[in-house]
Amino acid sequence: MKQLQKAYEIAAERYAATGVDTEKALEQLRQLSLSLHCWQADDVTGFERPDGTLSGGIQATGNYPGKARNAEELRADIIRVKSLLPGSHRLSLHEIYGDFGGKFVDRDEVEPAHFAGWMEWAREHGLKLDFNSTSFSHPKSGDLTLAHPDRSIREFWVEHTRRCRVIAEEMGKAQGDPCMMNLWVHDGSKDATVNRYLYRTLLRDSLDRIFADSLPHMRDCIEAKLFGIGLESYTVGSYDFYLGYGVSKGKIVTLDTGHFHLTESVADKISAVLLFVPEIMLHVSRPIRWDSDHVVIMNDDILELAHEIVRANALSRVRVGLDYFDASINRVGAYVIGARATQKCFLRALLEPLETLRAYEGKGQYFERLALLEEAKALPWNAVWDMFCEREGVPVGDAFIASVQQYERDVTSKRT
Ligand code: RNT
Numbered sequence: 428m429k430q431l432q433k434a435y436e437i438a439a440e441r442y443a444a445t446g447v448d449t450e451k452a453l454e455q456l457r458q459l460s461l462s463l464h465c466w467q468a469d470d471v472t473g474f475e476r477p478d479g480t481l482s483g484g485i486q487a488t489g490n491y492p493g494k495a496r497n498a499e500e501l502r503a504d505i506i507r508v509k510s511l512l513p514g515s516h517r518l519s520l521h522e523i524y525g526d527f528g529g530k531f532v533d534r535d536e537v538e539p540a541h542f543a544g545w546m547e548w549a550r551e552h553g554l555k556l557d558f559n560s561t562s563f564s565h566p567k568s569g570d571l572t573l574a575h576p577d578r579s580i581r582e583f584w585v586e587h588t589r590r591c592r593v594i595a596e597e598m599g600k601a602q603g604d605p606c607m608m609n610l611w612v613h614d615g616s617k618d619a620t621v622n623r624y625l626y627r628t629l630l631r632d633s634l635d636r637i638f639a640d641s642l643p644h645m646r647d648c649i650e651a652k653l654f655g656i657g658l659e660s661y662t663v664g665s666y667d668f669y670l671g672y673g674v675s676k677g678k679i680v681t682l683d684t685g686h687f688h689l690t691e692s693v694a695d696k697i698s699a700v701l702l703f704v705p706e707i708m709l710h711v712s713r714p715i716r717w718d719s720d721h722v723v724i725m726n727d728d729i730l731e732l733a734h735e736i737v738r739a740n741a742l743s744r745v746r747v748g749l750d751y752f753d754a755s756i757n758r759v760g761a762y763v764i765g766a767r768a769t770q771k772c773f774l775r776a777l778l779e780p781l782e783t784l785r786a787y788e789g790k791g792q793y794f795e796r797l798a799l800l801e802e803a804k805a806l807p808w809n810a811v812w813d814m815f816c817e818r819e820g821v822p823v824g825d826a827f828i829a830s831v832q833q834y835e836r837d838v839t840s841k842r843t
């Protein structure tokens with residue numbers, strides 16, 4: 428403790444010299460809740476069918492032992508993860524994670540009652556819930572759902588998504604805080620299509636019907652992407668499509684960091700998009716060559732994203748959800764690495780000597796601006812991070828590794 432305290436005091440002094448208040452940064456970081464994705468625990472399988480396989484252009488690769496096989500196991504994993512993260516966080520559920528009691532409940536039959544157990548559990552553990560409709564991994568998923576030219580298939584998915592909004596509304600009401608409901612559908616085409624306009628018209632019309640009722644305790648978020656596996660040539664819900672929809676209807680746009688061309692900057696979108704939509708939902712992920720959903724680490728992409736949010740003074744208008752699924756390593760560990768990396772990126776952004784940088788920029792002192800940006804990278808942010816963990820009563824530094832290993836020995840290694 429003494430060393431940690433000393434290191435923090437030295438760091439605080441150095442930051443103060445650049446005009447940054449570390450205590451203020453820590454307070455802001457404490458307020459930043461991540462929306463933890465439930466699906467890293469079980470490779471996006473869910474509990475709808477015993478033999479559920481993942482479809483919809485997304486894929487989890489690896490077969491590391493110990494994935495959660497039911498709600499009880501998933502809840503236990505999340506509780507362990509939570510104990511290793513500073514701050515207080517939310518949990519994002521997909522519809523296929525309902526408590527279906529061993530009975531098959533089709534997507535157009537799902538009800539808030541199927542999530543009563545989750546709501547009770549969440550309340551007990553001080554977690555707030557977010558929600559997602561699920562278009563994938565179903566016999567009616569195919570290549571098209573909400574944009575399907577067959578009216579009955581489209582109806583099925585409209586009904587599903589409307590029901591999901593009602594579930595989100597109940598969650599929001601129960602927790603006294605709006606539930607963010609994310610809508611992503613994989614609709615697209617493997618090869619050249621001559622019906623781009625038709626499918627997008629159908630998707631727009633389906634969305635209009637889904638969003639017809641205004642529900643005060645939930646918020647709609649709409650997520651675009653570039654392409655899916657097996658759906659490489661065309662995505663109905665492209666970025667342009669959802670940005671247009673979101674701007675015209677006042678919906679929250681979800682930016683998944685894996686859903687753009689790899690040289691496109693998601694960070695640069697923050698200040699543009701926030702001028703025209705109420706809020707942004709992030710899906711923090713790590714694409715390697717494609718939308719591979721690797722575990723998030725502190726890389727330039729996420730650092731730049733966090734910096735842009737802080738520079739835009741937009742922490743209150745950006746929701747930070749995680750979205751990755753690596754089945755090749757310890758899954759509880761994967762959560763902790765990605766969540767802590769995201770928090771560290773935000774901490775570094777909060778510690779940026781912004782006033783000084785802006786003063787330089789205002790006076791056209793671009794050498795000085797660049798020099799300080801470079802120096803800022805090496806300021807002792809890690810001592811501030813350690814202090815954050817210490818104060819929050821969670822393992823400091825790599826001490827969380829032992830806790831994940833212990834949990835593996837006691838719990839996940841016994842799941843066969
Ligand atoms: C898929 C989207 C979507 C999913 C989750 C499971 O490319 O990113 O957000 O990852 O809904």
Ligand code: ZN
Binds near residue numbers: 710750
């Ligand atoms: Zn996503």
